[in-house]
Amino acid sequence: MTQAEHHVVIIGAGFGGLAVCHGLAGAATRVTIVDQRNHHLFQPLLYQVGTAVLATSEIAWPIRHLLRKRKEVNTLLGVVTGIDVATATVNLEDGAVLHYDTLVVATGARHAYFGHDEWEPFAPGLKTLEDATSIRRRILLSLERAERETDPERRAALLTFVVVGGGPTGVELAGAIAELAHQNLREDFRAIDTRTARVLLIEAGPRILPSFTPDLSAYALRALQKLGVEVRVGAAVSDCNDRGVVYGGQPVAADVVLWAAGVRASPAAAWLGIPADGAGRVKVQTDLTVPEHSEIFVIGDTATVNAWHGKPVPGIAPAAKQQGLHVAATIKRRLRGDSTPREFHYSHSGNLATIGKRSAVIDFGWIKIRGWLAWWIWGLAHIYFLIGLRNRLAVALSWLWIYVTGNRSACLITQVDHRIKTG
Numbered sequence: 001m002t003q004a005e006h007h008v009v010i011i012g013a014g015f016g017g018l019a020v021c022h023g024l025a026g027a028a029t030r031v032t033i034v035d036q037r038n039h040h041l042f043q044p045l046l047y048q049v050g051t052a053v054l055a056t057s058e059i060a061w062p063i064r065h066l067l068r069k070r071k072e073v074n075t076l077l078g079v080v081t082g083i084d085v086a087t088a089t090v091n092l093e094d095g096a097v098l099h100y101d102t103l104v105v106a107t108g109a110r111h112a113y114f115g116h117d118e119w120e121p122f123a124p125g126l127k128t129l130e131d132a133t134s135i136r137r138r139i140l141l142s143l144e145r146a147e148r149e150t151d152p153e154r155r156a157a158l159l160t161f162v163v164v165g166g167g168p169t170g171v172e173l174a175g176a177i178a179e180l181a182h183q184n185l186r187e188d189f190r191a192i193d194t195r196t197a198r199v200l201l202i203e204a205g206p207r208i209l210p211s212f213t214p215d216l217s218a219y220a221l222r223a224l225q226k227l228g229v230e231v232r233v234g235a236a237v238s239d240c241n242d243r244g245v246v247y248g249g250q251p252v253a254a255d256v257v258l259w260a261a262g263v264r265a266s267p268a269a270a271w272l273g274i275p276a277d278g279a280g281r282v283k284v285q286t287d288l289t290v291p292e293h294s295e296i297f298v299i300g301d302t303a304t305v306n307a308w309h310g311k312p313v314p315g316i317a318p319a320a321k322q323q324g325l326h327v328a329a330t331i332k333r334r335l336r337g338d339s340t341p342r343e344f345h346y347s348h349s350g351n352l353a354t355i356g357k358r359s360a361v362i363d364f365g366w367i368k369i370r371g372w373l374a375w376w377i378w379g380l381a382h383i384y385f386l387i388g389l390r391n392r393l394a395v396a397l398s399w400l401w402i403y404v405t406g407n408r409s410a411c412l413i414t415q416v417d418h419r420i421k422t423g
């Protein structure tokens with residue numbers, strides 16, 4: 001086989017898959033990248049779509065357009081349903097089959113309900129644009145229904161917003177909902193006072209933001225409380241149903257319950273017929289290949305590897321990107337005839353989380369920052385990592401507008417979900 005015929009198939013155009021594609025620029029390969037969605041999504045700002053800060057098009061880009069200049073790259077919209085390692089083929093839902101010489105699996109993860117998938121309709125998670133617009137719809141519909149509700153108990157339930165999980169996503173969601181209800185929408189309703197809305201953040205562990213140092217967690221707790229969020233730690237949710245949640249044995253009546261606790265990897269391990277860890281992640285070798293299949297790499301949220309000074313690599317965007325670039329470099333070296341396995345080493349830049357529009361916590365390891373300065377650094381970092389000048393300007397303008405006027409422009413209820421009663 002000539003090098004030019006070498007076919008790399010990448011499943012998933014998230015942070016990991018796109019990084020492989022970018023890293024392969026100029027290599028003598030043919031590349032096919034297949035994704036079940038037509039867009040690459042900047043998940044770190046998804047909660048801002050869910051809370052009416054940003055519009056969907058500000059944080060997602062058509063994959064085909066992103067790769068338009070790469071003539072050797074073929075972009076396919078399709079759902080992968082299986083991999084046959086014996087014949088080196090990938091199966092798509094519509095019956096199509098792709099042959100690969102090198103395969104990269106970068107299919108990410110979804111939220112997990114710790115064995116209680118039946119909770120999902122009552123406590124949706126946040127992973128896709130559809131999830132975000134559905135969450136936005138639930139929040140805004142609940143306020144609309146509260147406006148027309150005369151029964152005080154029902155109205156209280158409609159004005160109660162519960163977020164389960166005190167990691168960065170839960171903290172960011174709770175802070176943004178509190179600001180939306182307590183500040184941004186306070187003049188928009190007549191029968192209800194949105195400042196009385198109750199925002200409850202429930203975390204089963206002893207503190208929120210467990211991946212941060214205890215003093216930054218404590219700061220985040222105070223910042224959330226200042227925004228009017230009630231934080232409950234040390235009690236696990238034991239039920240989610242159409243009336244709300246039960247935690248620590250206590251029922252809480254709430255129409256909007258959001259799930260930000262736990263993730264489960266895509267079913268890549270099952271496709272490949274190899275062992276996974278408790279969260280469904282493929283246990284890859286130190287060079288990110290699958291045992292006994294040096295032609296298959298698994299990266300990002302769907303893989304696990306102890307490549308961070310002996311610790312597992314965290315499930316965050318920079319880790320997926322670094323893995324993607326490592327895989328691209330390995331493929332290029334192999335094409336030059338060097339097949340020596342090279343270990344992947346993860347380099348951690350820091351942990352960031354924002355609490356509302358004026359506060360954030362940042363742990364760079366060598367320095368810890370909190371408050372408004374951290375918020376500005378968080379904002380600049382996220383704008384920098386967005387794709388394209390237009391989106392950077394649009395997001396910066398949206399934030400500046402909200403910062404100065406307090407008006408969120410994306411308070412739209414669209415695609416009404418018929419499972420939600422409209423009153």
Ligand SMILES: Cc1cc2nc3c(=O)[nH]c(=O)nc-3n(C[C@H](O)[C@H](O)[C@H](O)COP(=O)(O)OP(=O)(O)OC[C@H]3O[C@@H](n4cnc5c(N)ncnc54)[C@H](O)[C@@H]3O)c2cc1C
Nearest residue numbers: 012014015016036043044080107108300301315316317320
């Ligand atoms: C709400 C939220 C907030 C986050 N905030 C941050 C943050 O602030 N900072 C940070 O660093 N990280 C954050 N993360 C984590 C970060 O987004 C992930 O670690 C990163 O996206 C992992 O990259 P990946 O390439 O492994 O997977 P993804 O980026 O999830 O990409 C996976 C791709 O595979 C596709 N796919 C999946 N299954 C199939 C299939 N069967 N067939 C075809 N295509 C398929 C998907 O459509 C998707 O495009 C956040 C995640 C979420 C959900």
